[in-house]
Amino acid sequence: MFAPIGKALARVGVRAWHVTLFGLIVALAGAALIAAGRLQLGVGFVLVGSAIDALDGAVARARGSVSARGALLDSVTDRVEETAMWTGLALAVSDTPAWVALCTVSLGGSLLISYLRAKVETGGVDGRGGIMGRAERLILFGAGILSGLIGPMLWAMVALVWITVVQRFWIGWKRLDA
Helix, strand or coil: CCCCHHHHHHHCCHEEEEEEEHHHHHHHHHHHHHHCCCHHHHHHHHHHHHHHHHHHHHHHHHCCCCCCCHHHHHHHHHHHHHHHHHHHHHHHHCCCCCHHHHHHHHHHHHHHHHHHHHHCCCCCCCCCCCCHHHHHHHHHHHHHHHCCHHHHHHHHHHHHHHHHHHHHHHHHHHHHHH
């Protein structure tokens, strides 16, 4: 889906890391807007920043510049974006301590999902799996904020993220045994 856009960007001299860092800047701006109480506008920026970031691989493939260093940059910026969006929401809902705690638990689970993938893949097997990948977390986060159903979104996120942690651990455990 992103290949034609990646090719067009590559033709005009854009490099994958440009796309990665631009997506990060947009997402960080969104997190700051969320923290400032501009939740709907902020989540729009977070989602657009994440969509921009999804183009970096297409640009790298179009330029023939796919690399382990680029994958590392992409992975780190994804974690920074996720940390920023959860921190922004925690600040926005700071008058509701239970929601702040749910933001923290959601962030912890989200980071653990990514860690499990990376750890399993160091064993030479596919570390993907589970119901709440990054895209699904972003969709639920955005839907919860845009609909104004922040509390239910947070409870659902905690449950689904931690189910995914267990799923990823179990999937990795089985794949590493093979």
